Structure formats: C-alpha cells, structure tokens
Amino acid sequence: MTKTSNAMWGGRFAAGPDAIMEAINASIGFDRRLAAQDIAGSRAHAAMLAATGIVSDSDADAIREGLLTILSEIEAGEFAFSTALEDIHMNVEARLRELIGAPAGRLHTARSRNDQVAVDLRLWVREQCDAVDTALAALMRALVGQAAQGADWVMPGFTHLQVAQPVTWGHHMLAYVEMFARDRGRFADARARMNESPLGAAALAGTSFPIDRHMTAAALGFDRPMANSLDAVSDRDFALEFLAAASICAMHLSRLAEELVIWSSAQFRFVKMSDRWSTGSSIMPQKRNPDAAELIRAKIGRIFGANVALMTVMKGLPLAYGKDMQEDKEQVFDAADNLMLALAAMTGMVADMTAQKDVLRGAAATGFSTATDLADWLVRTLGLPFREAHHVTGALVAEAEARGGDLSDLPLDAMQAVHHLITADVFTVLGVENSVASRTSYGGTAPANVRAQIARWEEVLK
C-alpha cells in the first residue's frame, strides 16, 4: 500500500513519498525553532490580506486567533510535530486547519513557502544580532573591569610569543575591547542591511493580488520591503553576513582563550582562573584545567565551518529558490548557539579571573624587554642614529646575556666598554615602570593613556 499524497501540495500526486524521500526532504526536525517567527509572519500576512480586502475580516481574525493558539501550544510543548508535513510552515498551517477549519486555507493566498521561510529566518537572525550585541557588551564590560583594576600593572608584551617590550595589563585587556567593539559594529551593519522584508515576493515573481508589502514590512519591524522578488526569495546574504561576523568574533574569542590557556599554565602563572571556571583531572590530582577556554578556542572551528558550509551551498545556485537553501538553518542555528555560549563562558571567565600582579611584573623585567628603551636613550641623549643605537644595544644585550643577567644588572663600566659616552642616566630607562610610563604616544601603553581609554569605554558601555 502506498501512502496518500501530501495534503498541502499533493494534488497532482497519486502516491505519497518514499520514506527516504520524506527523511531527506523534511526540515521540521530543526526548523521548528522558527515557529515564533513563522507565526509572526503569518499573522502580519493575514492582517494585510484583510486590510487589502483579499480575505474577509472574519476569516483573517480566525486565522490570527488560531495562530496564537498554535504558538501557545508550541511554547507549552504540546504541539505534535509531523515529519510527513515536512516543515514548520506546513505543520502550523495543518494545525490551523484543525483548529479553525476552512478559513485556514486562505492564509497562503499571495504567499509561498519561499518568501515565508526567508522572512522567518531573517527575523530569527535579526534577533540573534541583538542577542549577540548584548552578550558582547557584557564581555566588554568584564574586560574593562579587568583593565581598570590593573591599568598600570606592568607585564611583558610579546611579539612572536617572545618578550618584546613591557606593556600594561590594562592596555592588553583593552586591546580585546577594541576587537569586540568592531564585532558589535559588524553585527550592527549586518542587521541594518538584513532589515528588509521578503514577504510578498511569493514563489519568485510577486503576485497578482493587490497586496501591501509595506504594511507587512512595517508590522514585522522591517525598514522596507525588498525591491526584487527574485532576490527576496533567493538571498541568504543576511545569514552569511551573520556567519561571517560570527566567525571573526569567534576568532577573537579563540585568541583570548589561547592567551588564557597560556597565562594560566604553571610556566606563566599570569592569571589564576577561578574554581568556577576550572576543571580537575580524573587521574592527576594537582590539575586545574582551563577547559572552558579550550572549548571556546575550538568553537571557531564549527562557526567558521558553518560559514564555509553555507557559502558552498549558495555558490552555484541559479535563481531563485532551490531546496538546497533548506540547509541554511542548521548552520545558522549551530553557529549562533555556540557563539552565544562561548561569549557567556568568556564573560564569566574574564570577570572571575585574577591577574597575578607580581608575576606579571617579574616577567616584564625579563627577556631584555627594555632594550628598545635603551636604544631610544642612545638616540635621544647621545644623538646616535637609530640604526647605530640598535647595534650598540644588541652588543649590550649580548654582554648582559653572557653575564647571566638583565640589562639593568650591567655595571656602568661594562656598558661604557661597549660605548664610552653612556652615563648612569641610562639606568632610568631600564626599569619597566619607566618604560611603560614613557609610551605616551596616542594609543600607546602608558597608564595615563590606558586610564583615559577606560573612562571612554565605561561611558560607551554604560
């Protein structure tokens, strides 16, 4: 016995789909997450159909009421989702027919699932942009809090993960604040661009019914309807922009996570992670593992993967809609869920961690970190060209290294043996505090600069 054909579109079919066909075709397993957006879109559409006289007020009222009932059924977990009904759109519509009878059949006038799903996903991604923005602001506040606590704490700055020059803890924290602020900008840009309504594009060509797309666009909080019906149903740029912004944001999170992994190691001890954000080992009793940081570091893999996956789905699609596009949702959901989780975990870790001021200070004074300050002194005080000063400083570093100490441990006569004009004044620039205090150029690491930037961010994030 063959199954009966699909109640929604099976008019021309004598038999139902093969079980495997049903399995590959159905999206209800994941697009049920669009239920609230689907119902909002349908309610706006029904109101417009009534306002334009395309359906009667009483039918539209019944539809709008019935949709609210369905929403509460879904929210209460009482809704029976059916794979045979493929997706959220047809599940909702089928239930509407059960609830209100014949008027349910008028809802799909002047509409297609192609514009319907495009509206739903746009609304969902738009909400995520707002949620991510809030989460990013919270993370930035936690970083600014860390910066404020150690605005003038000296730590080594690295290039190539080799000690380079002393910087301040506050400056290092604020570097991430800048990154996450750009992320907020990217999500905001994407949100502004995606805020156009595809509803009313219908299947691909628009409709002969006298619909009012401006009305539905306004009702759903869109700035305007999309101008081209083919583009409206075939565009997934909004999802891709979200995934691209999410990828860059996850990359920033991953870099910070990597620093936390390094900094919390026994070799560095720059930060102590709180118990709440550490895990133990089942065999090694001494361990405090930074699992959350490691998992955040790994999240970039799936988030960037989602971006690549959807780009790949879209790249060869002729206009307009193709069923390929059904594959957009799981990528977007997974990326959004994991980005939100990573942001929350990072915010908690950053807020709870304790920077080890003395360890940072000690590490800052190693690795000849003030060699550039010494070279600059030679330029400023003795008038040497920078290249020559660089060379002289290199010889001094070699001498200090041979003696097993740092630059500030070199006796003056050993320095004068390298360059006879060096005076004891040089020692004033070899201290790490002096080094950071002297970096007052705009954007530099001097504590005075850092405090000004903290004040700026506290104002922005208020």
Ligand code: ARG
């Ligand atoms: N479940 C579909 C999707 O996610 C909805 C649109 C189906 N449109 C169609 N013409 N079959 O893309």
